[in-house]
Amino acid sequence: MISEEFEFRAPTKLAEALSLLERYGDDAKILAGGMSLVPMMTLGLVRPKTVISFNHITDLNFVIDAKDVIRIGAMTRHDTVAHHDLIKKHLPLLATAAVGIGDVQVRHRGTIGGSLAHADPAADYPPVMLVAGAQFRIQSAKGDRMVKAAEFFTGLMQTAVGAGEVLSEIHVPKLPAGAGSAYLRLHRVEGSFPIVNAAAVIEKGFKSARVAIGGVGESAVMIDVTKHLSKGVSDQSLRAISDAAYDASGDAYGDLNGDTEYRRAMARVYAQRVIKAAAAQIR
Amino acid sequence: MKTPVEVTVNKKKYKVEVDTRMILADMLREELRLTGTHIGCGTGNCGACTVVLNGETVKSCCIIAADANGQEITTIEGLSSSATELHPIQQAFVENQGLQCGYCTPGMVLSTLQLLKDNPNPTEDEIRHGISGNLCRCTGYQFIVQSIQDAAKRLSNGGQPGASQ
Numbered sequence: 001m002i003s004e005e006f007e008f009r010a011p012t013k014l015a016e017a018l019s020l021l022e023r024y025g026d027d028a029k030i031l032a033g034g035m036s037l038v039p040m041m042t043l044g045l046v047r048p049k050t051v052i053s054f055n056h057i058t059d060l061n062f063v064i065d066a067k068d069v070i071r072i073g074a075m076t077r078h079d080t081v082a083h084h085d086l087i088k089k090h091l092p093l094l095a096t097a098a099v100g101i102g103d104v105q106v107r108h109r110g111t112i113g114g115s116l117a118h119a120d121p122a123a124d125y126p127p128v129m130l131v132a133g134a135q136f137r138i139q140s141a142k143g144d145r146m147v148k149a150a151e152f153f154t155g156l157m158q159t160a161v162g163a164g165e166v167l168s169e170i171h172v173p174k175l176p177a178g179a180g181s182a183y184l185r186l187h188r189v190e191g192s193f194p195i196v197n198a199a200a201v202i203e204k205g206f207k208s209a210r211v212a213i214g215g216v217g218e219s220a221v222m223i224d225v226t227k228h229l230s231k232g233v234s235d236q237s238l239r240a241i242s243d244a245a246y247d248a249s250g251d252a253y254g255d256l257n258g259d260t261e262y263r264r265a266m267a268r269v270y271a272q273r274v275i276k277a278a279a280a281q282i283r
Numbered sequence: 284m285k286t287p288v289e290v291t292v293n294k295k296k297y298k299v300e301v302d303t304r305m306i307l308a309d310m311l312r313e314e315l316r317l318t319g320t321h322i323g324c325g326t327g328n329c330g331a332c333t334v335v336l337n338g339e340t341v342k343s344c345c346i347i348a349a350d351a352n353g354q355e356i357t358t359i360e361g362l363s364s365s366a367t368e369l370h371p372i373q374q375a376f377v378e379n380q381g382l383q384c385g386y387c388t389p390g391m392v393l394s395t396l397q398l399l400k401d402n403p404n405p406t407e408d409e410i411r412h413g414i415s416g417n418l419c420r421c422t423g424y425q426f427i428v429q430s431i432q433d434a435a436k437r438l439s440n441g442g443q444p445g446a447s448q
Contacts, residue, residue, distance in 0.1 A: 001302075001304055001305060001306065001309050002304040002305075002306065002347075003304070004304070005284055005303070005304065006284075006303065006304070007284065007303070008284075008286055008303045008347065008349045008350075010349065010350060010352065031347070031350065034345050034346060034347065034350070035327060035345055038306065038327075038344075038345045038346065038347060039325070039326035039327050039344075039345060042306065042325050042326060042344070043326065051347065053347070053349075053350050055350055056352075056353075079339070102327075102416070103330070103415045103416025103417075104340060104394065104397060104398075104413060104415070104416050105330060105333055105340045105341050105342045105394070105416045106327065106342070106416065108336075108339040108340060108341050109336075109339075109341045109342070109345065109346070190411075190412070190415040191415050191416060
């Protein structure tokens, strides 16, 4: 039982939800899968006046092939992201990230949009979104705009989504032909949040290479490592990438899972591992 | 504040007015008196509250009861079609001593139902991944894993114990 009273709304159409968001503004909290929000309400950590559930808006649950990008509706469940043929084919690292989230029950209910908008600093999706160059569709009753992944995460559990707005779709460009990609997570037990995680995309012929690391700051950091990999993967290039990962994780926080230096050391390790894993996938 | 909710639980239709602050597990237990769904942590970690929502297992402590409006739910009470006979998965748990205190068991059994629906012949590793959302503080999991292996055999053998039993 949740202790605080709140008003509950469950619109079935996006337009209806957007007008509710406009009316309630900052007093409203959007409920997606609820895998974070509902426990936080039960614990009294979040006490919204109004909860607007998006679970009955079936139009926001889709995965579509749109030429160069895969369009994913914000209410698409992790389990669908993990097992959808289009995602496995064009964005294998995204499927890998989704399959490791929580547990079976959490993946059945939790949504990609909810996770992204929650913006936990060590969540599974953000590093993938950064290296894949995703764009986020943010809608309101008055507007409709696209925001790049790099501009979407604005701080600790903060995003570019403002009052009256909602993240409605994620557009992820298909990986270039032959590109290698990988996603890795360091976690204490099955189902727990990553302590540090990393994603990488390397274009065929090492034309470009990006790595992003989560859990080492208020939000995931991306590093362009193209110059380090101009001659391919070597001990020397991996050392340079390791140093770059250490430098990029200066804002790492410490908690019971590891202090700042531990996270920065793991940023080194996981940056190297994810680059090696991605390079091995180049076809 | 009250919210009207219409749900189908174990193939039976219910129409209730619930306190908006209720989570689905509260509604099942206190409004519908289906107390087989247990509440352990209340924060989505332990899996004791696992139910099947529209054909997929979820943690009913992380769903607001009002949000289940119009949905179809199966709880542990609905697993066996008969009041006197156990479902093959339940029978496998009994015969392999896949429980001690029994608190986690409804969730474990429903996670097994999901696992064996998706993967009728899982490896031990796949079984352990399949029940990773359910905590048991008694058994050390070994007998639960054995129960699930036995349940897989029973289900592939029309509900009867497998040949190797």
